[in-house]
Amino acid sequence: MNEQATKTRAYHVVGTPRPKVDAYGKVTGRALYADDIMLPRMLYGRLLRSPHPHARIISIDTHRALDLPGVVAIITGEDLPQKFGILPSSQDEYALAIDKVRYVGDPVAAIAALDPETLDEAIKLIHVEYEVLPALMSIEEALAHPDVKINDEARIGNIHKSVSYEFGDMEAGFAEADYIREDWLFYEGNNHAPIEEHACVASWEPNPSDPVGGKLTLWSSTQTPHYVHREVSKVLKLPQSHVRIIAPNIGGGFGGKSDPFSHEICACELSRRTGRPVKISCTREEVFLTHRGRHPVKMWIKTGVKKDGTLTAMHFRSFLDGGAYGSYGVATTYYTGALQTVTYKLPCYKFEGMRIFTNKPPCGPKRGHGTTQPRFAVEVHLDKIAHDLGLDPVEFRQHNLIEPYTRTVNGLRVTSCALDKCLKEVVERSGWKEKRSKQASNLNGQSSPIRRGLGLAASSYICGAGKPIYWNDMPHSAVQIRLDRGGGVTVYCGSTDIGQGSTSVLAYIVAEELGIQPEHIHLETADTTLTPVDLGSYSSRVTFMAGNAAIAAARKLREQLLTVAAERLKVPVEHLEAADNHIYDERDPGVSLPFVKVVQLAEARFGALVSAGSYTPPEGIHGDYKGAGVGPSPAYSYSTCVAQVAVDVETGELVVEKLWLAHDIGQSINPLLVAGQVEGGAYMGYGEAVMEQQVFRKGLHKIPSLLDYKLATTLDTPEIETILVEEPDNEGPFGGKEAGQGPLNPVIPAIANAVFAAVGVRIDATPITPDKILQALKDASSTRAVRPQVPPIKAPSPWPTRLITWTPPEEMLQIETNGTNGTVVRVPEKGGVA
Structure with a gap:
């Protein structure tokens, strides 16, 4: 189900559901891999x-x-x-x-x-x-045997990268708290498993x-x-x-x-x-x-909170099992800590991250790169705090939501944020209050072994990284457009379509600007000789960055076309509109010229019609400390999820019956594709939550085939209700934001929290399998002390890196966002440093 919670102004192409421009070739087998x-x-x-x-x-x-x-x-x-x-x-x-x-x-x-x-x-x-x-196959083994050197790039023992940052007065933040909780959680590694x-x-x-x-x-x-x-x-x-x-x-990538x-x-x-x-x-x-799949990560969180639910401080530690080589691991380490502050207001925050080499295939980026594991940990941890304090988990989150057009304590600039709307949508659509009330009243079929529960989680993600992998001042994305006198339009861009529809998005955007149909556009992409540089399909950057570059290129041509059309039609340029393969007077649509005729007039006036546009993220969207380059983005997307589960207390079987997923998309370029991306993220998150794991025995991968590696099928996948919340962002192309990775992140913790609501036990390690549920139920009913599900890690002390402290200077508190039309929107700071 796909519904739009809010509507923005109508476009001719943007915002309309359309098939992908390459769909026919793919469904008929003509596409070449x-x-x-x-x-x-x-x-x-x-x-x-x-x-x-x-x-x-x-x-x-x-x-x-x-x-x-x-x-x-x-x-x-x-x-x-x-x-x-x-x-x-x-x-x-x-x-x-x-x-x-x-x-x-x-x-x-x-x-x-x-x-x-x-x-x-x-x-x-x-x-x-x-x-x-000797083979070291776990974080604990690699830390315990620093003498067995796996990779010469390790700085100390087998530690590949360690970072430590502190923002705000942590001691004062915890002293201000009425309640402090600590938790250990673990996220198992898993593989991308692309079809190709x-x-x-x-x-x-x-x-x-x-x-x-x-x-x-x-x-x-x-x-x-x-x-x-x-x-x-x-x-x-x-x-x-x-x-x-x-x-x-x-045929699919997902980061792999x-x-x-x-x-x-x-x-x-x-x-x-x-x-x-x-x-x-x-x-x-x-x-x-x-491999290059999701890192296994152990996480420790300590959070202080007031009685009314106000967060006062958070200390987060992550230990990443990186495998044998670096890959994106340095960036992944930073990502596990950088974005906690973008979802909820944290006046004080400390992050310590450590990536360890092991004798496994190297881990790298997978959908939600570096943020999926900590999102699971933080959302489960906060749910525990809400339960401990008797707070409604929805109201607890709403009380602490980051505000739009603000700065986080670690200096990240937040533009639009519709997280509150996303929360309200999933709560209303799921019947959260009524169903939770029934659970509290013991009207949950207690005579049956089946117990049902609802869980909730929120998340955020980036719309492309603020800095390139190799730092430089050149554009992150560029697009060239050529018009020929027969009315042909060719778009050149180095971006790669990995199934998400980025090539189609380029066609929609150029078509919107030039007033033609997407099917009339020829696209040349991902060829380092023919196309201008685009840094790649990762970090949910293509729609945002290549889209802005396409707008910049198209508007140069549009200006030329409108100039000659205005002269021929004797109509002021400001009264002209382009749509349906014509340029016409918006006051009298009968006064018009076909697109192909206008192209010929423009070529006669200006010569060959070729233009280029590029996109570079704005400056000043992050702090000035070392490591500040990981986490900043021109905009952040937001998602919320409610999961309904049924758990059999006799067998431990977990069935996820339905997911309600709301995503802050800014403006849908094509709502059909956005809904597909949201549902794809929900599907992948569901699989990671309940079944997927890349595990090893005696140095060997136990299940290196799709016959053995458990993936969800269409028969397993729960019903998904997708809600697109549209609140255009000034930075995005036509106000659009990402949809490829962010919607995955709240699904896993929502399912984990729903399991607790159903049977009263926490599963602090993924995947949430029947054996873990049965063991947790057994431990909860035992008179013996409950053993920790995720044993602590004995980390090197002191933390093997220099502590960096930083506070945003006053001049950073004035937020500036750049619209796609080149204007600068200055928004007053709301409430100072978040």
């Missing part, structure tokens, strides 16, 4: 991966494999000695391991052969001699007259062609001008295709060595072994 690409003389490649979680490489013998007929080339780590990584601070991976392997699946050699069958034989003939080393596995095709085009020797093209299933372009160029020591990265159709990967680099090098195209398609097991 990386594994579909077949080139003349193409070879097939594969990576030999380590069977050990931790071992030193003594030797690699490839002679027998090279002698096998059909094998064309084999490379090892010595052939690619340049380290790489997505973050400049975590350049800690080799395309092929050189000194040692650090997880089961770490690649050690790459083969190119005439056919896949030859690869099957050849890979068995490569002999690798290992010296097996990772795949790529590399093609080296030799050119003896070129001093470099040729040019390289790589087609890859990637969310970040710009960053793959950078890393391939670096590792292969090729000028970036000689490397072209193309992202074809992508945001890193540069070994198979991409190896395919490129094998192609360069053989002079033939090389395809490497990962198996499903390899997708699980490559």
Whole structure:
């Protein structure tokens, strides 16, 4: 169900439900994915991966494999000695391991052969001699054995990154509290499980007259062609001008295709060595072994609150199991603490985060990057506080909501915020008060083993990161538009559509500005040679940033079109409107010109009609302390969820019957796509809450296949009622904000809180499985002391990093937001520092 809680002004294209512009090709199978690409003389490649979680490489013998007929080339780590990584601070991976392997699946050699069958034989003939080393498979083990060094990038022992920040007077904040509570919680890691596995095709085009020797093209299933372009160029020591990265159709990413990967680099090098195209398609097991999924995180929270529910201080600690390499881990560590202040007013806040290397596949970003785990912890923790103090969990949250157009205690600028409206919507739609009243009156079918309960949670998320991965002053996104004299419109943008519909959004936005239909627009995207730079599809940035860039480019052309139309129609420009493939006098729509005629007039006047627009987040949206670059965003979206569950107290079976999910979208560019994204987030959050987990035994992934890794099906997924709350944001394209990641975050804690409402026990670790529920019920009924569900971690003391304290200066309290029309809106500060 999709309903809009509020309505904004009507547009011709924006705000109307429409199919994706690429829908037909995808549903008919015409869309081309990386594994579909077949080139003349193409070879097939594969990576030999380590069977050990931790071992030193003594030797690699490839002679027998090279002698096998059909094998064309084999490379090892010595052939690619340049380290790489997505973050400049975590350049800690080799395309092929050189000194040692650090997880089961770490690649050690790459083969190119005439056919896949030859690869099957050849890979068995490569002999690798290992010296097996102790494997550290958990946060606790890695902290307890600092002498067993997993990654040389670790600063102390196996600690990859540790941060400590304090905002406000924490001692005074806790002293002001009437009640203080502490909790430990744990969020299990899980995998993205996209329908399409990772795949790529590399093609080296030799050119003896070129001093470099040729040019390289790589087609890859990637969310970040710009960053793959950078890393391939670096590792292969090729000028970036000689490397072209193309992202074809992508069959899902969810963050799992945001890193540069070994198979991409190896395919490129094998192609360069053989002079033939090389395809490497990962198996499903390899997708699980490559991973980059959600970090397992242990969290400790201490919060002070007054009797009336006012929060006075929060101290939050996170311990991240990062796996063997850095990936996005430094950013993830910051994200686990940076955004607590964006949802609720916190006058005092302290965050300590620590990422630890373990002998598992490296973890990275997954939908809701770094914020999903702490959102679960904070919302369950606050629900406990409300219960302890006898406060209504809805009123408790409403009392502490962040206000729009304000600054947080850690210096983040908040623009629009419809969180209060989202709360009111889910409470009303779910019948919260009536159903909770029945539960309190013991009218919940106590004679039956089935108990029902409602739980609630709120959350926030970013609309793109305020800083790029490599800090610079260049735009984060750019769009070019070309009009031809036949009325054709071509839009060029480097963004990658990973299924979320970002390419369609570009078409809607340009169509709205130029007054044409989206179907009339041709789109060229995600090609580093043809399109301007876009930093990638991550952090829910594409609609917001590429959308603003598209508006900037389209308005330059619109101005030219209206100028010549005004002259021909003898109508003032300010009275002209563009819609339905015409430019017309809004006072007398019969006075009009077809779009194609206006284009011809404009080309005759101005020459070739080409324009470019770009977007860079505004300055001053964050503090000036080290680490302030993670967390700021040009705008934040907000979501709330109510979950209704049924729990069988005899079997522990948990059924999520319905989810009510309200999302602050700003302005829907296409409400049909927004609802799909919200429901997709709800589905994924439900799966993470009740079943998904990436677990290991004796160094091996226990369930590296979709036959064993539990994913929710359509039969499992609960009914979802989606509520779009539209309150346009001055910064967003036509007021729009993100919808791809934020709606996932409140679902997991809402389900956890609903379980407590149903059966009176807390499950403080995900996933919430029947065995955990039964154990909690057993512990609650036992006369013995209840054991902690999530044992504390013995952290190094003192915290191994410098404490940073910071308070926003007075000049930061004046909030400025930049509208898409270039105007600056100054909004008085409401209530000082939040």
